[in-house]
Amino acid sequence: MPVHRRRFLALSAGSLAAGLFGPHVVSGDTASGAPVRSENDRPGIGAIGMRYQGTVITLKAQAHGDVVAIADVDRHVREQARASFGSTPKIFEDYRALLDRKDVDVVMIGAPDHWHAKMVIDACRAGKDVYVEKPLTLTVDEGKVIRRVAQETGRVIQVGSWQRSDARYRLAVEMVRAGRLGRLVRVTCATGPNPSGGPFPVRPVPGHLNWDLWLGQAPKVPYVEQRCHYTFRWWYEYAGGKITDWGAHDIDIAQWAIGELPMEVDARGKLPEIPNGYNVPLGFRGVVRYPSGVELVVKEEGRTGVLFEGTEGRMFVNRGTIAGAPV
Numbered sequence: 368m369p370v371h372r373r374r375f376l377a378l379s380a381g382s383l384a385a386g387l388f389g390p391h392v393v394s395g396d397t398a399s400g401a402p403v404r405s406e407n408d409r410p411g412i413g414a415i416g417m418r419y420q421g422t423v424i425t426l427k428a429q430a431h432g433d434v435v436a437i438a439d440v441d442r443h444v445r446e447q448a449r450a451s452f453g454s455t456p457k458i459f460e461d462y463r464a465l466l467d468r469k470d471v472d473v474v475m476i477g478a479p480d481h482w483h484a485k486m487v488i489d490a491c492r493a494g495k496d497v498y499v500e501k502p503l504t505l506t507v508d509e510g511k512v513i514r515r516v517a518q519e520t521g522r523v524i525q526v527g528s529w530q531r532s533d534a535r536y537r538l539a540v541e542m543v544r545a546g547r548l549g550r551l552v553r554v555t556c557a558t559g560p561n562p563s564g565g566p567f568p569v570r571p572v573p574g575h576l577n578w579d580l581w582l583g584q585a586p587k588v589p590y591v592e593q594r595c596h597y598t599f600r601w602w603y604e605y606a607g608g609k610i611t612d613w614g615a616h617d618i619d620i621a622q623w624a625i626g627e628l629p630m631e632v633d634a635r636g637k638l639p640e641i642p643n644g645y646n647v648p649l650g651f652r653g654v655v656r657y658p659s660g661v662e663l664v665v666k667e668e669g670r671t672g673v674l675f676e677g678t679e680g681r682m683f684v685n686r687g688t689i690a691g692a693p694v
Contacts, residue, residue, distance in 0.1 A: 411435040413471035413495070415462045415486060417448035418596050420500055421477020424527060425452070428475055428498065435470050438462040441596075442575040460577055462486060466493040476500060479599045480606040481585050484509040491522040500527045501615040505607060530616045530686070531623065539675065539684040543624040548677025548691075553662045554625060555676070556617040557669030558609040561651070562601055565644015567593045591643060601645035608647030614665060617673050620684070621663050624675065629663070631656040 410432040414425040417439045425434060425448075434452045438459040439445035445458045459465050466474070466489055474490040476483060476499040484504045490497045503526045504510045517524050530536050543551055569589040572578040578590050585604045588594070599605040600612050610618075632655050636648025655663040672685030682691030 409433050410472035411468075411470040412473050412475060413438070413465045413468065414448070414456075414475045414477070415439070415465060416476060416478030416482070417444050418477070420527075421475065422448060422451065424477055424498060424500065425475050428473070432473060436465045436468055438465040440577040440580045461580065463489065466490055466495065471495060473498070479581075480505055480611060481599075481604065482583055484513060485584065487513055487524060488516050491516050491520040491524070494520070494522070496523040498525045498527065501619075502607070502611045505611065528616060528619045530620055533686065535684050535686070535689040536620050536673075539673070539682055539689055540620065540624040542682065543675050543677070544626065547680065548675055548682060549679030551625065551659075551661050551675065551677050553664065553676045554621040555664045555666070555669070555674040556614060556621055557666055557671050557674075558612075558614040558617065559671055560667040561608040561645070561647045561649060563639060563641070563645060563649060564593065564601070565639075565641040567591045567643055569643070593645075598645075601647050603646050606647075608651075609667065610651070610653075610665065613671065617671075617685075618663070618665060620673050625657055625659075625661055625663065627657050627659060627661075629655045629657055634665075 412425065412428050412432045412434045413436040414421055414428075414434060415438045417425070417437060418441070421439075428434075429452070434456050436459065437445055437448050437452070437456045438461065439448065440460055442460070445460070449456050449458050457465075457468070462478075465471060472495065474486075474495045474497050476486050476490070476497065478486060480502055483499055483502065487497050487499050487503070503524075504513065513524065516522075542548065569591055572590040576590075576595070578595075579587070581595060582588070588604075594602055594605070601608060606612065632653060634651070634653035636651030638648050639646055651665075651667055653665040655665070657663070670683070670685070672683055672688075675682045675684075675691075680692045682689065684690075
């Protein structure tokens with residue numbers, strides 16, 4: 368059934384308000400009331416957002432369960448996804464119809480970033496456990512709501528920060544924490560630059576895409592091809608550029624090694640002034656300071672990865688290498 372934008376936003380606001388006023392794996396402490404399943408049962412998997420990464424994570428999940436339902440606002444994407452999974456899953460335009468299904472036990476979320484928080488909250492309230500792509504949220508307050516909802520519902524939420532399972536990153540973090548670099552002084556994460564582009568033309572909405580539902584709670588704007596699918600990353604309305612894309616992985620590794628919460632953030636960059644163009648910052652640089660005196664520098668230039676510097680040595684790690692001079 369088509370969803371009118373105003374009705375959708377009203378429902379969205381009500382759901383989020385209920386969370387507001389009422390980690391990598393977040394789990395509630397209370398029982399959810401869901402039926403107890405045999406350990407030998409294969410859970411039913413529902414997948415939301417299948418353009419690329421959603422398909423990747425669902426393929427991985429297929430080893431542990433059965434894909435029974437798929438939701439995507441792009442008809443071409445959801446039909447192709449169904450064909451990729453044996454043509455047996457039910458397909459939906461609106462993810463809430465997927466969440467209503469009793470045969471869905473676990474939800475995989477690969478939708479654009481601005482949808483993550485609401486989809487996680489809705490899935491938990493529907494009694495589903497969740498695997499969601501990073502970033503979990505775009506704001507601190509969204510994270511607070513999700514934490515509360517996880518505790519209220521007893522559901523498990525896992526975030527796709529898979530670099531923590533890479534042996535190179537784990538080894539680097541273990542060596543830093545073991546003092547093999549001496550006292551940690553500085554960590555640098557280089558993400559690569561945000562692209563610049565636009566102005567982009569307004570075009571008719573493709574017949575296979577529900578543009579209103581893609582926008583969701585984001586500001587209503589005319590359809591621009593570059594706002595949608597992969598390039599949504601370069602618009603602040605839906606994401607945070609390289610910081611929430613590649614940076615979410617490496618900053619997580621840095622935070623894991625540092626092992627304490629930050630106390631100060633100083634971030635700078637030039638916001639483009641291109642009408643109807645990409646609007647994430649150019650030339651960005653951020654410095655995060657910690658109580659112990661450690662500084663985390665996040666910047667666009669340099670070799671992509673994480674550089675740890677201590678009083679006795681330094682170490683660089685990325686997905687292809689780990690190198691340095693520990694003591």
